[in-house]
Structure formats: C-alpha cells, structure tokens
Amino acid sequence: MKKLLRRLLLLGAIAGAVYAARGYLRAESAATESVQMVFDDGSTRSLASNTTEGREVTDIARKIVEIGL
Amino acid sequence: MAERSGTTEALDLVLADLRALSEDIESCAVLSGDQDLLSSSHTSAVDRERAGALLSALVNLSDRVARESGKNHASQLRIDAGDGHLLLVRLEGGGVLAATTGPEARVGLVLYDMRNSRGEVEKVLAKGSDE
Numbered sequence: 001m002k003k004l005l006r007r008l009l010l011l012g013a014i015a016g017a018v019y020a021a022r023g024y025l026r027a028e029s030a031a032t033e034s035v036q037m038v039f040d041d042g043s044t045r046s047l048a049s050n051t052t053e054g055r056e057v058t059d060i061a062r063k064i065v066e067i068g069l
Numbered sequence: 070m071a072e073r074s075g076t077t078e079a080l081d082l083v084l085a086d087l088r089a090l091s092e093d094i095e096s097c098a099v100l101s102g103d104q105d106l107l108s109s110s111h112t113s114a115v116d117r118e119r120a121g122a123l124l125s126a127l128v129n130l131s132d133r134v135a136r137e138s139g140k141n142h143a144s145q146l147r148i149d150a151g152d153g154h155l156l157l158v159r160l161e162g163g164g165v166l167a168a169t170t171g172p173e174a175r176v177g178l179v180l181y182d183m184r185n186s187r188g189e190v191e192k193v194l195a196k197g198s199d200e
Contacts, residue, residue: 037131037138038145045138053134060127061148061155065169069098069109069120 034058076197080108083189091182093174095153099190100124102163107194128157128165145184147176158183161191 035047035057047054080099088094098109098120106121135142146157154170156179166183170176 034149036147037135037143038147039135039138039140039142040144041140043140045134047134053130057127057130057134057148058150060123060130061150062152064120064123064127064155064167065150065153067116067120067123068096068111069124069167069169 035061076193077108079193079196080190083186083193084108084110086189087168087182087186090186091168091179093170093176093179094168094182095170097166097168098124099160099194100128100165100167101194102160104128107164124165124167127155131157145180147180154179156180156183158187160187160194162194164190164194166190 034049035054037045037047039045047057049055049058084097084099087097096110099107100121101107104121104125106117106124109117109120111117111120131143131146142159142163143157144159146155148155148157151172153172154174154176156168156170156176158166158180160166166187168179168183170179
C-alpha cells in the first residue's frame, strides 16, 4: 500500500513538472517580437507582444491594418 | 483651402507612385506634424478621421516608448499585426509616412521604397507650407 502511494506521489510530481514546463515553453514562444523601432542614431529597440507596450502598439496597429489607411 | 487641396493632390500623386513601385503596399497615408491625415486611400470622411485618430495615437505611443528609451522619437517603426504589417517612416517636421501590407509582404523592400519616397513627400509638404 505504501509502495503504491509512493508511486502515485511520484507520478503526480512528474505530471506537475511536465505541466509547468509546458506552460513555461508556451509563454516563451508567445513572446514574439512584434514591434521593431529604429532611432535616428541607428540604434533599435524591439517590443515583445507579451509586454504592455508591445501589446498597446500591436492593438492599435491591428485596427489600422484592419480598416486600412 | 486651395493650397491645402493642392498639397493633398500632390501627396496623392506621390503615394500613388509609391503604391505602383511597391506592390506589397495595401494602403498608405501621410500624417502631418500637427497629426492631420493629409492623404489617405479612404474616401469617406468618417473612415479618414478614424484612421487618422488611430495613426495619431500610435505615433504618440511610439514617441512615449522612444522617450522611455532615452531617444526623441523613432525614425522607423515596423509592426507585425498578425493579419499584416504596419510600417511607419518619420518625416521632417514630425509627420509620418505610413503603409499597411499583407502578412506575406517583403517588408524590408517596402520600407526601402518608403524611405526613397520620403524625400518627395517632404518636398511636397515644404512647398505647401511655403505657399
């Protein structure tokens, strides 16, 4: 009985670790760089889509692309 | 008013040339430094106003991000909006030349063509403000 319980606990721990790793990898892949800014001095800055600024810029851009200019 | 429409007509011609040159461009517009939409593919005043307001909000937002990065403003902006791209090139005097493309567009090439057209747009704007 104890052995079974230990195995169940081990299985639960493995399942939890797999679930956490999946969530982490999914969040990583969702953070694509959707905005690229180039400044006068040639330097650049990228905003990832999972940041507040990146999301704000992308939301407005999406509406503009939808209605056209 | 006549001067304004002369400038708008001249800008329309420059934008038509740009669209002919860069087939990936779906729509394009010029926003002045005062954030007026000077030329656009929209014929309806409501759509023009909406497009102008959105573009103006985006320019303000990008200026804010630039200031946070210790810069005055972005000279070029490239945004992947999922269903397409929005590209902005800054003009002298604070205006912008903006264009939208489809998702499969050759964005680098479009930006190259936009940068080449920037001089013509600035020339028209400068002429309009002199008259």
